[in-house]
Amino acid sequence: MSTPQQSELRVAVVGAGRMGSDHVDRLAHHTLRSRVSAVVDVDRERAAAVAATAGDAAGEPQVFSSVDELLTAEAADAVVLATPGFLHEEALLKLLDAGIPALCEKPLTPDPDSALRVVEAEVAAGRQLIQVGFMRRFDAGYRRLKDAIASGELGELLMLHHQHRNPEAPAEFTDEMIIHDSVVHEFDAVRYFTGEEITDVSVRIGRTTSRTGNVRDPQLVTVQTESGLLATVEIFVNAQIGYQVHTQATFENGLVKIGEGSEVEVTTAGRTGVTVDAGFVTRFRDAYDLEVQQWVDATLRGEIAGPSAWDGYATAACCAAGVAAQQSRTVERVALAPKPSFYAAATGSPALA
Template sequence: MSGTLGIAVIGTGKMGADHARRIDRMVAGARVAAVADVDGERAKEVAAGLDGCGAYTDPEAALAAPGVDAVLIASPGPAHEEVLLHCLERELPVLCEKPMTPDPAGALRVVEAEARLGRRLVQVGFMRRYDAEYERLKALLDGAELGRPLFLHCRHRNAASPSFFTSEMLIADSVVHEVDAARWLLGQEVTAVSVLTPTASGGAPEGLRDPQFVLLETSGGTVVDVEVFVNCGFGYQVQCEAVCEAGSARIGDGQAMVVQSGGRWGGEIVQDFTVRFADAYDRQLRRWTEAVREGRATGPSAWDGYAAAAVAEAGVTALRSGVRERVSLAERPGLYGGHG
């Protein structure tokens, strides 16, 4: 397309407002044409800082607003499916924050609607695929110079969890990132999930089963383990080590500047995912915008969103039952060729 890409941002909470700012300041050839939020005042506040941006409380009104060519969904997960289906009806390209939907049944309805349309319009916001370290690890594994991957060892730590976090959300909202990253890095589907829980940390809110140890089995025989600890107390850490037949590679150590002073040495641990993955969010938006302008589909697909939701559901079931759960996936439509 020629001209500036007009984007409607649905949801103006922390993520939506941040995406609107990025589009306005960091993405060439795009602008925020409309925003929508159930909190009308919040939507107006975000729109006020954006030239020519309309504010709405109804997502459908924002999709139909003048100058809207594409959509970015950053509203709460339960609201995603309805907006996604409206986007497909209007044939609007859409970048949807994870989860695409909170459950695999809803995600499958989106997949089926897009498959009927016969073209990819949905991209899911698994931003780790755009992180420079993850991209290097992906290239290394694709090159096979270290041989076949045998294990992925992952750590996902937050300084503290939000007050509303539940034990199930450690898997559905946190480990789901490792699920997508593992599928993408390995080019394999997750076939089974097991969850172990030690005695809860004293730093975790009462009743929260934190930390957890999640074991993923894959279609290619690689074993993926994830330590998720959302009240570690010291900062935000995401690490991944691939152990292969002829070597290993690790990312996420976060070692930038190291200071030595007063007989001690050390560095900073970031406290928030928006800092750790700031560059990844920028690259994700730029590449999505570029692809939309060129009429291409790129990035994590609706199928990837569905597969992640199915694995997360199996993980939640395994957490509750203490039993290894197999992952059941629907037949993959031909629209989505290849893994991840």
């Protein structure tokens, strides 16, 4: 386990798939004061292949096929958890029991009941050890909008409008996954921007694209916060145009738009246009880099630097309400357990430096 006196953090990456391998590369080659000490995956050969990309003068990371093996070997001070969400609860409970800090990719867990169990276990442990990977909070545009809201320079924030578009969804993508895999980010964004909990969710489905399988697409999600602020989300996972995440904030005295910073406008041969990102990894690359760097630095100080386990639980509760709203076509209330005083801040946020 890390101590404030450490100058380098030994990090194990659990899960050697797309996100896990991306984090291994980031930690090994772009993050200061960290070293990839282990890679864990049920597919040991895949873990070994990913570990080989992170070798340095000290050698290659150790390879394990389970969290239990990792903990027995005492091979890490902290963990980046990048396995599928249904595996998170078991791993997080073991890490909490061992006192190991974790950066857990979203979701904390796939449902509010299991997420609440993780929250209760962390409260019982007596220290915040879990940070949830809502990387958008570390995006430069998100941070500027958060600052504009906090400053009050444009008056009171009245409404938020989000557009979330993917080029295409896998054939197995479902209506429920639209909420759990995509709109979950907007649920967290609304909570981040407002500092409030979401109280209700509704989903409307109208005309649908011909390029769809098991999912009705696009969908319009509306949420309301404790103070009455409304936010909309246009979620379109088969948009064909690339990956876009835009937000417009309506204030009493103006508008703020974010999400176009990574697009480059080119004029040539009598035409002007922009290149749209191919996916979330390129769109939010800088945000991921900052998220992991600040998590490493905070962990060395014995802290977390972003969304907490409570934030993970609250978004899981929003997702449950969202899926219910898809089915009922009515407004669904978000059911939240009482918030433990252990979580002092309403929504964990990165530093705005």
